Amino acid sequence: MSLRDLADRIGSAEGADVVVTGVTLDSRSVAPGDLYAALPGFNVHGGRFLADAVAAGAVAVLTDAEGLALAREQQTPVPVLAVPEPRGVLGDVAAHVYGAPSEQLTMVGVTGTNGKTTTAYLVESALRANGQRTGLIGTVETRIGDERLESVRTTPETTDLHAILGVMRERGVDACVMEVSSHALAMHRVDGVVYDVALFTNLSQDHLDFHPSMDDYFRAKASLFTPRRARAGVVCIDDAWGARLAAESGIPTTTLATRPGAPADWTVDEAGAGAFTLRQAGTGACVSLVAHLPGHFNVANTALAALALLGIGLEPSAVEAAMAVAPDVPGRMEVVAPGGLDGPRCVVDFAHTPDAVDAALAALRPSTEGRLIAVLGAGGDRDRGKRPAMGAAAARQADIVVVTDDNPRSEDPAEIRSAVIAGAQEEVRAGTGRAYEIIDGGTRSSAIVEAIALAVVGTGESRPVDTVVVLGKGHEKGQEIHGVKHPFDDRDAVRAALAAVTSSGVTS
Structure with missing residues (x-):
């Protein structure tokens, strides 16, 4: 791609006749032929690293007025494209440098507070079962065909995104499903x-450390449902935010309701054991499906995935067949131990918002023979307002709540736990909580051991099997404490705790 052509696209006066073969905003990742995007950062401007980028082979720079001043100060020897908002044009630049790969793929985007990962996995698994070669981008991983890569964030930086999509195109991927x-x-x-189709799962309190209000959070999500970002939408209207989005959407939008009596294009008739029928209003058309993961919220996730498949052209019979295959969704209602005479059922889930905690515990309650024991914490340096609400949700649903550390980051873990515990205790005092014991479990490993020890003591031939559910981190393989990411996997911690507790001779 000619730098002159890029300059014309973004309205920059500079535009030397230089060939650009890649784009990055990380000076440490520059390869020969790259355009280096020197953007303002949280702590330092990317223009401070211009010399490193040029030394690594950058042939041009995209930046703002501050970056331009830094380039002049450093006498940067490559062309500099300066625009008022470089981040606002960077996606378009990256798309053109990599040859607009998304235009040659079927693109499915999933947004919402909870359920993005599960819904994305459901769509991707069904497309693969239908014979398509797929790509997946999300919280857990990035997958290009059979190659799996670790994801740094839910949605990559735009330069990385278009590069990944370019690799997908080169490797013959037909469709990419991604969390947005x-x-x-x-x-x-x-x-x-x-996106060929954009999906909306739900909206509830989260990320209010980044968004100043729930309305701002909603508007960010709603921006996906505009002509410049999607051709068609599918919106679950089970909450008021979904109903508002459906009313305000700027693209053709199909609505889904999983609650009885709600007016929607498609509704759900549940038959039990996860089986349900997705029925279209007016036509009587229907699709018979099974939610492979427990909980009503997974009925909604499954229905959304099915409507996405219909929206990109699959026939109902093909959707039914493809979705009969159960996907493996890491850290989402993942059963680590099935439970029995020698110990509790143990489940790990990513639930890290009040609504998600409530839904996960409610989903496990019907299949829990004994007590439901919840282990959870809240993240540091993030939305503080949801901490007591998460504790309250746990106290409403669980019999025993063990509060622990999530990713404390730079905060005092004990202070975070205290806020979660306060919310749980207030719920019990108000008479709306069922928890009869609320425990400060301390560190995550010790809390998991304590919860499992409680359950093992309560399990035996004459006693019903307890369920221990560890919430908040799901698939994650690290715990961030004071700037250091320590290896930690809830699933491994549960297995280790089970082994330690049962071998120690704890019995009923």
């Missing part, structure tokens, strides 16, 4: 991509 976060939408990470 509110941060990504607000920070232009998905600019340059137009």
